[in-house]
Amino acid sequence: MASSGPADLPRIRDQVGRALDDFLDRQRVLLSGIGGDMVACLDAITDLLAGGKRLRPAFCYWGWRAFGGQDCPQILAASAALELLHASALVHDDVMDGSDTRRGQPAVHRRFAARHDAESWRGPSEGFGAGAAILIGDLLLAWTDELFHASGLPQAALRHGQPVLDAMRTEVISGQYLDLAGQASGSTTVASALRVVVYKAAKYTVERPLHLGLALAEGASHQDPGHQDPGHQDPGHQDPGQARLAAAFTGYGIPLGVAFQLRDDILGMFGDPAQTGKPVSDDVREGKRTVLVALARERASRAEALAECELMIDKRVREALSAVQDAPITAQAMSALAELAVAATARCG
Amino acid sequence: MASSGPADLPRIRDQVGRALDDFLDRQRVLLSGIGGDMVACLDAITDLLAGGKRLRPAFCYWGWRAFGGQDCPQILAASAALELLHASALVHDDVMDGSDTRRGQPAVHRRFAARHDAESWRGPSEGFGAGAAILIGDLLLAWTDELFHASGLPQAALRHGQPVLDAMRTEVISGQYLDLAGQASGSTTVASALRVVVYKAAKYTVERPLHLGLALAEGASHQDPGHQDPGHQDPGHQDPGQARLAAAFTGYGIPLGVAFQLRDDILGMFGDPAQTGKPVSDDVREGKRTVLVALARERASRAEALAECELMIDKRVREALSAVQDAPITAQAMSALAELAVAATARCG
DSSP states (O other), X not given: OOSOOTTOHHHHHHHHHHHHHHHHHHHHHHHHHHXXXXXXXXXXXXXXXXXXXXXXXXXXHHHHHHTTOOOOHHHHHHHHHHXXXXXXXXXXXXXXXXOSEETTEEOHHHHHHHHHHHTTOSSOHHHHHHHHHHHHHHHHHHHHHHHHHTSOOOHHHHHHHHHHHHHHHHHHHHHHHHHHHHHHHTOOOHHHHHHHHIIIIIIIIIIHHHHHHHHHHHHXXXXXXXXXXXXXXXXXXXOHHXXXXXXXXXXXXXXXXXXXXXHHHHHHHHSOHHHHSSOTTHHHHXXXXXXXXXXXXXXXXXXXXXXXXXXXXXXXHHHHHHHHTTSSOOHHHHHHHHHHHHHHHOTTO | OOXXXXXXXXXXXXXXXXXXXXXXXXXXXXXXXXOXXXXXXXXXXXXXXXXXXXXXXXXXHHHHXXXXXXXXXXXXXXXXXXXXXXXXXHHHHHHHHTOSEETTEEOHHHHHHHHHHHTTOSSOHXXXXXXXXXXXXXXXXXXXXXXXXTSOOOHHHHHHHHHHHHHHHHHHHHHHHHHHHHHHHTOOOHHHHHHHHIIIIIIIIIIHHHHHHHHHHHHHHTEETTEEOGGGOOTTOOOHHHHHHHHHHHHHHHXXXXXXXXXXXXXXXXSOHHHHSSOTTHHHHTTOOOHHHHHHHHHSOHHHHHHHHHHHHHHHHHHHHHHHTTSSOOHHHHHHHHHHHHHHHOTTO
C-alpha cells in the first residue's frame, strides 16, 4: 500500500496528515490560552491522529475527483475532517469497550488514567481516564465540523456536502448504539451482525465518504465567484449525472464497506498485533458480536468460519467493482476505486 | 420568569421548543429507518430537551436583535441549536459525575441502565447505561451543527457565526476538562474555581451566545440575495459597530455568566430539589470544587460563604448591566438584557 498507484494514496495520506497538523497547530495556540492543562489533551489527540490509515479521506477525495473536481489542498482539508470524526468514534468506543490499546498505543482513557496514577491525584484513576476520554472524543467531534467549514472549499460546495456529513454522523453513532444494544440483548445471528456492519462500517467508511466528495464537487460546480445562481441554491437538488453516480457509489460502497469490516474482524481474531495495533482475540474476549464471531458460532469451527468469511470478502469486492464499471467517471477515478477496494480489504491490515 | 417582559422569554421558549420538536420529528423518521431500537434514544433526548430553560438561545436571539436583526423563525432555530449543545454537555457530565437525576428525571445513563435491568439483558447494566449516554451525547453534539446549518438563516450569516460556534464548543469542553483535572489534582482555591467557571459557564452561557447572535446578524446584514459582495466574504472582518458591541457583550457576559454559575452553586447546595431537578448538596457530596464550596472551605462557615456568594452575585450583575449601558443598541434590546440578567441569576432557579 506504500507504492504510488492510481489512487495516489501516499500523497493523499501525506496531505491529509499535513492538514491535520496545521489544524492542530491552530488549536494548540487556542487551548494553551485556555489553560496549560489542555496541552495534555492536544498531545493525546496528536498521537492518536498520527496513526490513521486515512481511508475515509481517500474515498472522499476520489468521490470529488470522480465527479470532475480538481485536485486541490481544500478538498484534502475537508476530507481530513473525516479523520477527526473517526478518531472521536475510536476514543469513545475504547471507553465503552474498556479497550487497553489503540493504534499500538495505550487507549486515550488508559493514557489519562496512567497520568492520574503517576501524579498521585485524588479519586479513582479509571474515572478520571474515562472522563478525559469522553471530553477528548467530544472535542474531536466538534472539530470535525470546524475543520470541514475551515477547509477553504467554496460555500456552495460546503452547503451541498453538509447534509451528507450530517447523515454520516447520525448513521455511525446509531450503528454504534445498535451494536451496543445488540450485544446487551444477545442477538448474535450473522444477519443481525451484518445489519450493524452496514451502518457502523459500510456506509460510514466507504459509501458516505464517496457521497460527501461527490456532493462537494457538485456544489463546487455551481459556484461562480462573486455570484450565486439562485436556481442552484437548493442543496437537495441533484443533477441526473450526480444521482447516477451516487447510486453507483452505493453499489460499490456498501459491499466494499462490509468486506472491509469482515477483514477487520479477521485481523482482530487472527492478525499480527504489531500490524493491527491491538491484541489478538480482543473481540472474542469482549464477547463482541462480529460477523466472524457469529459465523464461528453457527459453523462450529474457527477454520470453517474463516474460510467462509474470506469467501464473503471476495464476493463483495467483486460486487463492489462491478457496480462502478459502467459509472460515468474517468478512467483514472475507476482505477483509483479498484486500488482502494484492494487497499481496504488487504490481508496485511 | 413566566411573565412576558421586554426579553419576550415566554415566546422565545415556545418557539425554541417548537424548532427542537420539528428537528426531532425529522430525526425520528431517519432513526426509525436505521433501526427500531433507535427510538429509545430519541425518546430520551425528547424528554431531556423538554426541560431546558432556553437561556442560551435567549442570549443568542438578543445578540441578533441588538445588532438590528429582525425577529424571524430562522434565528430562533439557529439559537435552538445551542440547546442541543447544552443537552450533550449535560448527558456527558452526568456520566462523568455519576449523577442520578437531571431536570427532575433520571439521568440518561441511569434511564438506559434501568432499561437494561428491566429487560434482563446480559453484562453490567451500568456499562450499558454509560455507553448509551456517551452515544446520545455524541448524537446531540453532532446535531448542534446540523440544526445550526439547517436553520434557514442566509449562508452569509452562518459563515460569520461558524467561528463563534467553534470557539464556544472548544471552550466549554476545555472548561469541563479543566474542571475534571482540577478536581483530581485537588486545587480548590476560589481563584482556580473561578477560572473554570469563566470557560465552563460564563463564556459558554452568556458571552458566546450573545457573540453568536451578533455575528449571525452581522453576516446577514451583508447578504444581498442572489449576489454576494466579494468585499464582505471574510468572516474575520468586523465593522467598528460590531467590534464595540462584541466588547460590550463581553463586559456584560463574563460577570453575568459567573453570577449565573454562583446562583447555580447556591441552588445546588441550598435549593429546592423540586425546582432545581437535582438533590440538594450533590455538589458537596461529589467533592465538586465549586466557588461556593471553595468559599465555604476558606470562610469556615456555610452561612458566611452564602452571604459572600450573594454579594459576589450582586456585584457582578451590576457590573454586567453597567457594561452595556452605553452600548449602541436599541432601548428594547437594553431592557431585554436587563431582564435576562435578572432571569439568569434569580433566586427561584
